[in-house]
Amino acid sequence: MSSTNKNKLPFAFGKKNYQLMLVGxxxxxxxxxxxxxxxxxxxxxxxxxxxxxxxxxxxxxxxxFAIFHKEK
Numbered sequence: 194m195s196s197t198n199k200n201k202l203p204f205a206f207g208k209k210n211y212q213l214m215l216v217g218x219x220x221x222x223x224x225x226x227x228x229x230x231x232x233x234x235x236x237x238x239x240x241x242x243x244x245x246x247x248x249x250x251x252x253x254x255x256x257x258f259a260i261f262h263k264e265k
Contacts, residue, residue: 206259206260209264210259210262216255217256218252218256220251220252221253221256224245224248224249225249228240228245231245
């Protein structure tokens with residue numbers, strides 16, 4: 194392989210894929226922060242049991258979509 198071909202290897206994903214991955218990671222972190230913010234005893238409140246898992250699963254769905262999204 195010549196040196197010019199080594200420098201121009203394509204990335205595994207496109208720019209939009211990486212942007213969606215960052216958004217997904219942000220949503221997952223937001224869900225973990227929401228879970229941590231619950232003040233109920235032993236984490237049995239609405240935030241920790243209902244809202245945070247939905248937000249975290251949404252983040253994982255975004256990650257799944259980011260991995261399988263194909264650029265045109």
